[in-house]
Amino acid sequence: MNRNLFKRAMAGGAAAVLAVSLAACASDDDAGDPTSPGSGDNGGNGLSGDIVGAGATFPTPLWTTFIAEYGDVEPGVRINYQSVGSGAGITQFLEQTVDFGSSERYLEDEELADAEADRGCPAFQVPVVYGSVVIAFNDESLDGLTLDAEIIARIYDRQITNYNDPAIAELNPDFDLPDQEIIPVHRSDGSGTTNVFTLYLEDEVDFWADEYGAGTEVDWASGTIGGEGNEGVSAGITQNAGGFGYVNQSYAIELGLPQAQLINADGNEIYPTLEATSAGLDGLEIPDSYQFSILGIGGEGYPITGAVWNFFYECGYDDNKAELLQEFWSWALQDGNEYATELGYAPLGDAVRDRVLSELDRIGQQD
The missing domain is CATH 3.40.190.10 (Periplasmic binding protein-like II)
Known part of the structure; x- marks a missing residue:
């Protein structure tokens, strides 16, 4: 290659x-x-x-x-x-x-x-x-931090603003969490990556479904920052202390970004790997219209996956x-x-x- x-x-x-x-x-x-x-x-x-x-x-x-x-x-x-x-x-x-x-x-x-x-x-x-949409961090020490959909939604809603928040600490008792403000980065352009990400949050978190919904563009909360393309979000994460954002897994891999593991529909903590992406596709039924979403992933599958x-x-x-x-x-x-x-x-x-x-x-x- x-x-x-x-x-x-x-x-x-x-x-x-x-x-x-x-x-x-x-x-x-x-x-x-x-x-x-x-x-x-x-x-x-x-x-x-x-x-x-x-x-x-x-x-x-x-x-x-x-x-x-x-x-x-x-x-x-x-x-x-x-x-x-x-x-x-x-x-x-x-x-x-x-x-x-x-x-x-x-x-x-x-x-x-x-x-x-x-x-x-x-x-x-x-x-x-x-492909998978991953949560990536600026701080290498956070690689493997466990998150769930509720916490991610609350971060983007600015209810959770620091990495040492009790909700994050409860899921990560073995982490020495930094006293660091979280800087959530999102897409500022019309984005299919945003659509995949917000579909996941809409499906998993009631308040997100009510207040934000899903789509290629979202009315983001104040206190978040935008970047154009997966490239721009990746840059926003790496250039800001406390950077936190969603990007295509390929970008995270190539840039060496630390990533979160997420709790899927079966309660399993899954780190984003190719194997976990593929596992999430098991049993996926594709209609003749090819109009489908990939939601409710359990087993060994990574939960934020799209086509x-x-x-x-x-x-x-x-x-x-x-x-x-x-x-x-x-x-x-x-x-x-x-x-x-x-x-x-x-x-x-x-x-x-x-x-x-x-x-x-x-x-x-x-x-």
Whole structure:
């Protein structure tokens, strides 16, 4: 795996908008040349052209790696992914300014209906990968601190403002908790990561459901600070003493952020690992609409887990564009699994993956 590309994507840190614009090719001179490295001798089909996508920052490390590695397979294909957040990605997809969108929130029926009316053919969505949302800290000594949904909600509501609060101490009798103000960091942009996180709190904590609810954007309490993208939240955590925030597990792993273990629906204390993410998916039923949430995780599963969906249309692409989209995402779902697991994401199970691969045939089918 190309770690340098991964680190360049992560280095966007506090940038307001991180644009991952990578050419999955050797050079313009090589594009489409069947004698250039990677054109056929590495399993490619000699494809050439451009794809533009936009959306969630949650999968940016993985999408970046997919794009880089696909350059060895199809050096004539250039893929530009704008890591602007789920809210902006959904907007750009519905406004038809990109070829595909990505989000940790699925499109509702009304959005799909509006998209079909505007495009003149159905839009559709498929899950691509799963991942955990972790609670990360600024202070290394807090790694493994046990929290539950109630405490997390009270921290973001500013009912709990110090790490030595009695409620935290009760769950962590063996910790020497610091007398340190907690600085809660949240997403300031429309965010699928926020949607996954607040769905969990809404499902678990009554007062949160009543006062805040769930969504890609939340009216946060005063005394919290915002950052754009998972990059911005990660920066907010690391740059503030007492920093506390929710980020995609891949960001926490790469940055070496200390993380909390959470009490799941069965009362088990679970540290966020890939195995715990995968365990939380056991028995998950995926409807034909692909509209689902992952809640009430017990057993050995980590409790804040979500999916990333990609959005496409059945028309409006030329034949080459449709083929590029189908071939790239088919490759990612099959050959990309090794990169997903290495970066801390959980791939789709075989049965769901096969369903999704069939769905990709719908891209441009009405043209």
